[in-house]
Amino acid sequence: MENERTRIATDMHDDLGAGLTRIKFITENISDKTNDENLKPDMDKLKSSSNELVEKMGEIIWAMNEKNNTLEDLVFYLRSYAVDYCNENKLNCDFTVPASIPETLVSGQVRRNIFLVLKESLHNTVKHAGASKVSITILAGKQFVLKVTDNGTGFEPKGYQLGNGLLNMEHRARAMNGTFSVSGIDGTGVRLEIPL
Amino acid sequence: MAAITVSIVEDLQEVRESLENLIMGSDEFLLLSSCANAETARLQIPKDQPQVVIMDINLPGMSGIECIRKIRDDCPGTQFLMYTIFEDDEKVFEALEAGANGYLLKKTPREKIPEALIEMQNGGAPMSTHIARKVIKSFQQRNHFNESNSLLSQKEKEVLELLAKGFLYKEIGDQLHISINTVKQHIHRLYEKLHVSNRTEAINKLYGRK
Numbered sequence: 001m002e003n004e005r006t007r008i009a010t011d012m013h014d015d016l017g018a019g020l021t022r023i024k025f026i027t028e029n030i031s032d033k034t035n036d037e038n039l040k041p042d043m044d045k046l047k048s049s050s051n052e053l054v055e056k057m058g059e060i061i062w063a064m065n066e067k068n069n070t071l072e073d074l075v076f077y078l079r080s081y082a083v084d085y086c087n088e089n090k091l092n093c094d095f096t097v098p099a100s101i102p103e104t105l106v107s108g109q110v111r112r113n114i115f116l117v118l119k120e121s122l123h124n125t126v127k128h129a130g131a132s133k134v135s136i137t138i139l140a141g142k143q144f145v146l147k148v149t150d151n152g153t154g155f156e157p158k159g160y161q162l163g164n165g166l167l168n169m170e171h172r173a174r175a176m177n178g179t180f181s182v183s184g185i186d187g188t189g190v191r192l193e194i195p196l
Numbered sequence: 197m198a199a200i201t202v203s204i205v206e207d208l209q210e211v212r213e214s215l216e217n218l219i220m221g222s223d224e225f226l227l228l229s230s231c232a233n234a235e236t237a238r239l240q241i242p243k244d245q246p247q248v249v250i251m252d253i254n255l256p257g258m259s260g261i262e263c264i265r266k267i268r269d270d271c272p273g274t275q276f277l278m279y280t281i282f283e284d285d286e287k288v289f290e291a292l293e294a295g296a297n298g299y300l301l302k303k304t305p306r307e308k309i310p311e312a313l314i315e316m317q318n319g320g321a322p323m324s325t326h327i328a329r330k331v332i333k334s335f336q337q338r339n340h341f342n343e344s345n346s347l348l349s350q351k352e353k354e355v356l357e358l359l360a361k362g363f364l365y366k367e368i369g370d371q372l373h374i375s376i377n378t379v380k381q382h383i384h385r386l387y388e389k390l391h392v393s394n395r396t397e398a399i400n401k402l403y404g405r406k
Contacts, residue, residue, distance in 0.1 A: 013282070014281075017281040018208065018281065020281075021208070021211065021281050021303075022208055022211070024302075024303070025208070025210040025211050025214050028214060028306065029213075029214065054281060054282070054303060057282075058282050058284055061282070061284070062326070073329065076329070076360060076361050077362070079325075079361065079363075080324070080325035081362075082362075083362060084364065087364060087366075095362075
């Protein structure tokens, strides 16, 4: 059953990836053939849209791949994503991992959810916080803890609507039998804690 | 400086033509051949002996990986650059093990492709965290990584380990007190040693050695 799922996913992944790539290249061909500056913003959107989709597919496939199932694989994947994303968005990134990581296995579902929580909180920091620095800490004992704190504007706890994907993050935490909390003093901090 | 000779192997027409136009439109490169499948490439490339081959992995019929295996020995001066959609693909790693010298993502903006080709010619290559982890596992499985039996130099091991831990080239450079360029050159050598490691294992298997 697992193998069948993986095979279907791999085929989809390859076909969709190839299709999206074609779209990107055809868009470039159109760009080359026209001098119309009005078309440029939409072309750029097409290109970045298809690149984004390819990236998202890659993320799904990474989580589904059973070969990436150790806690160590997860931690370093998170680190790699975070430093790359922060670098692209001119955010100073401080990433702390435990000195030694337990040899625990983590299911694809959990890996995907944890990754998405990290992704969502970093996107929020870039979009809303007006921050220059973000600190990410991972702890791995009996519980897996992910803390993401930025030095941005923070928010008023009373007036804060759980928008900005925070509801999403809370759902993901609960799906993993974990907890999710957020604080808005001295910047914005999110904390995800799940049992391993 | 003489133009770098290039061959292309890519089945998607839009992609192949885009690459052709890019290479032909530049004085730094000279396009020798452009193939839409591995079967043609297999015959054409050993005749042309280009310095760089931009090779798609997913080709109709024979794959790009199989193609490299078959022609690599006939093209000693050629470097193979895998042109791939996904960075964390199993197939990218397989291609590297089979003899590819680096990879290039298809989402790379067109303007950046020439510099990637030149970088490869100058002995540099990229490597993602994911690939680094697979490279380490590969060396470890073949016992080419530990103290007594290492194929790798100390610096190469350090670069590889930091890459596997999700560090950026800049961070690695800062930590090891080397330039980003030097990091990339270590990676280039790591790929070459991966080929050697792979071959050694193949030969050992052939002769029933452990």
